[in-house]
Amino acid sequence: MSLKLTILGCHSATPRINAHPTSQHLEINNSHFIIDCGEGTQRQMRKYKVGFSKINHIFISHLHGDHFFGLIGLISTFGILGREKDLHVYGPKGIKEVTVLQLKLSKSWTSYQLIFHELTSTESELIFEDDKVSVTTIPLTHRVYTNGFLFKEKPKPRGLNIDVVKTYKEIETCDYNNIKAGRDFTLSTGEVLPNSMLTSAPEKPKSYAYCSDTMYKPDIIPIIKNVDLLYHEATFLNDREDLCEKTKHSTAKQAGIIARDAEVGKLIVGHYSSRYPNIVDFKTEAEAVFPTVENAEAGKSFTV
Amino acid sequence: MSLKLTILGCHSATPRINAHPTSQHLEINNSHFIIDCGEGTQRQMRKYKVGFSKINHIFISHLHGDHFFGLIGLISTFGILGREKDLHVYGPKGIKEVTVLQLKLSKSWTSYQLIFHELTSTESELIFEDDKVSVTTIPLTHRVYTNGFLFKEKPKPRGLNIDVVKTYKEIETCDYNNIKAGRDFTLSTGEVLPNSMLTSAPEKPKSYAYCSDTMYKPDIIPIIKNVDLLYHEATFLNDREDLCEKTKHSTAKQAGIIARDAEVGKLIVGHYSSRYPNIVDFKTEAEAVFPTVENAEAGKSFTV
Numbered sequence: 001m002s003l004k005l006t007i008l009g010c011h012s013a014t015p016r017i018n019a020h021p022t023s024q025h026l027e028i029n030n031s032h033f034i035i036d037c038g039e040g041t042q043r044q045m046r047k048y049k050v051g052f053s054k055i056n057h058i059f060i061s062h063l064h065g066d067h068f069f070g071l072i073g074l075i076s077t078f079g080i081l082g083r084e085k086d087l088h089v090y091g092p093k094g095i096k097e098v099t100v101l102q103l104k105l106s107k108s109w110t111s112y113q114l115i116f117h118e119l120t121s122t123e124s125e126l127i128f129e130d131d132k133v134s135v136t137t138i139p140l141t142h143r144v145y146t147n148g149f150l151f152k153e154k155p156k157p158r159g160l161n162i163d164v165v166k167t168y169k170e171i172e173t174c175d176y177n178n179i180k181a182g183r184d185f186t187l188s189t190g191e192v193l194p195n196s197m198l199t200s201a202p203e204k205p206k207s208y209a210y211c212s213d214t215m216y217k218p219d220i221i222p223i224i225k226n227v228d229l230l231y232h233e234a235t236f237l238n239d240r241e242d243l244c245e246k247t248k249h250s251t252a253k254q255a256g257i258i259a260r261d262a263e264v265g266k267l268i269v270g271h272y273s274s275r276y277p278n279i280v281d282f283k284t285e286a287e288a289v290f291p292t293v294e295n296a297e298a299g300k301s302f303t304v
Numbered sequence: 305m306s307l308k309l310t311i312l313g314c315h316s317a318t319p320r321i322n323a324h325p326t327s328q329h330l331e332i333n334n335s336h337f338i339i340d341c342g343e344g345t346q347r348q349m350r351k352y353k354v355g356f357s358k359i360n361h362i363f364i365s366h367l368h369g370d371h372f373f374g375l376i377g378l379i380s381t382f383g384i385l386g387r388e389k390d391l392h393v394y395g396p397k398g399i400k401e402v403t404v405l406q407l408k409l410s411k412s413w414t415s416y417q418l419i420f421h422e423l424t425s426t427e428s429e430l431i432f433e434d435d436k437v438s439v440t441t442i443p444l445t446h447r448v449y450t451n452g453f454l455f456k457e458k459p460k461p462r463g464l465n466i467d468v469v470k471t472y473k474e475i476e477t478c479d480y481n482n483i484k485a486g487r488d489f490t491l492s493t494g495e496v497l498p499n500s501m502l503t504s505a506p507e508k509p510k511s512y513a514y515c516s517d518t519m520y521k522p523d524i525i526p527i528i529k530n531v532d533l534l535y536h537e538a539t540f541l542n543d544r545e546d547l548c549e550k551t552k553h554s555t556a557k558q559a560g561i562i563a564r565d566a567e568v569g570k571l572i573v574g575h576y577s578s579r580y581p582n583i584v585d586f587k588t589e590a591e592a593v594f595p596t597v598e599n600a601e602a603g604k605s606f607t608v
């Protein structure tokens with residue numbers, strides 16, 4: 001398993017007893033990320049055993065309360081718990097000002113470095129990269145400036161076919177990195193051993209696209225093409241498509257169309273409006289367009 | 305019953321699964337108030353069936369997160385639910401700026417009038433009054449500017465001894481208000497009926513004092529003298545009195561001393577540090593000084 005997504009909350013608008021606003025924990029290639037942070041996220045993290053100390057990067061899609069009001073509490077709690085490691089926060093311009101103002105008013109400066117990466121671009125851009133993962137924005141269309149996020153594992157080196165390699169005494173361990181990088185090996189006899197014989201293709205890098213909140217926006221399809229896992233908001237069912245235009249949200253059917261046209265591995269729908277009593281209706285509606293759909297539910301995990 | 309206090313949360317510092325930060329609902333003389341508003345307060349209000357539409361006044365003691373981070377979510381939810389009535393928020397200077405900034409960033413202006421009453425005085429002052437209740441600040445000493453709040457029922461008129469009054473045909477219903485206001489009644493014969501014969505003393509007005517967060521501060525005793533119910537923070541037990549000086553909190557014993565010297569009816573202790581596994585120890589420690597002590601617990605109500 002190199003990708004595990006855990007839903008911490010997936011309902012829209014107001015927190016209710018069993019309806020938590022949006023937040024997700026993503027583990028990808030051994031890195032841990034929090035995506036959005038509605039009120040109560042820190043409590044949900046404790047409930048679903050997300051280790052606070054593993055989180056170094058938090059991504060906020062937009063500054064509506066149901067995606068954001070839990071951030072200041074989480075930042076404060078990290079401080080109270082004695083965190084020392086840097087924390088990086090990515091989100092729309094303004095996120096730094098409002099966070100710093102709250103820390104200032106409470107005279108509760110963090111014990112650790114808090115580093116903001118404020119986003120303003122309306123084009124997709126690379127906002128985080130290390131040797132394991134890259135994170136790219138997915139510009140969305142909502143009532144306020146909003147980005148989704150595309151998380152991609154970095155390509156892994158080819159795997160050594162060790163049984164084959166060992167049959168050639170001339171190949172030394174110091175040659176392994178070159179071979180894993182894709183090079184052929186030339187024996188002293190002049191015989192060339194093709195790389196395809198010495199290595200196997202690595203596991204395909206895993207990818208996850210988070211798209212919330214947004215109206216139906218086919219422009220995002222090239223960015224999220226072929227991801228393994230897509231979370232796409234589905235606030236309404238098709239019966240209230242009229243509300244999508246007004247509120248800049250999507251229906252479950254529209255989420256299904258995006259998943260189908262982007263040829264993703266699996267679609268997760270969430271961000272349900274409270275007007276609908278049964279969340280399975282969202283799955284059913286999307287499945288009429290795209291076969292592999294799951295409901296987001298607090299505490300549910302999806303692995304690739 | 306003219307006073308009912310419901311604890312929505314009573315733990316210090318960070319929200320945990322079963323440890324909610326501070327918030328209280330006070331019903332006094334048919335008025336409803338929220339006192340402090342830690343993260344998750346709106347969820348606790350739903351859980352303990354506090355009607356959102358009854359709340360017109362919210363009092364915030366200080367701007368530490370465990371007393372305040374739930375305010376913006378509650379304000380937003382009131383808007384989403386279509387509130388039209390004014391909402392009054394009382395709290396330290398800065399509370400307006402940070403709330404307005406969050407509403408501005410989310411482009412979510414409230415559908416109702418949001419009226420801030422920013423507090424700066426270090427003297428006790430009357431901050432709210434109507435024909436039923438008055439609210440006065442209790443200046444406290446904490447790491448940031450902090451007020452407790454004293455809620456007092458307005459004195460009620462004397463009760464008519466209707467059986468006695470009815471024996472006098474000369475007393476008409478239009479005289480009742482004068483009699484209830486304390487006046488004697490003079491018959492046409494010149495005989496004076498003393499008011500004490502025509503009326504009974506009204507029920508004593510109820511009062512509640514909320515004191516959190518604060519270090520031990522005997523200065524508050526004249527303000528809270530003889531209240532029916534006192535909530536006083538007790539973050540630590542006596543074994544860690546050293547921490548009180550540093551963090552500007554109180555021990556359970558100190559809360560007991562304040563209750564004893566102010567001659568209150570009942571003391572409620574809360575704001576427990578998470579270092580103590582058993583909250584009953586706070587009650588026991590305070591009881592060594594003052595006999596009538598209760599533990600605050602989420603969902604627990606106290607009536608006078």
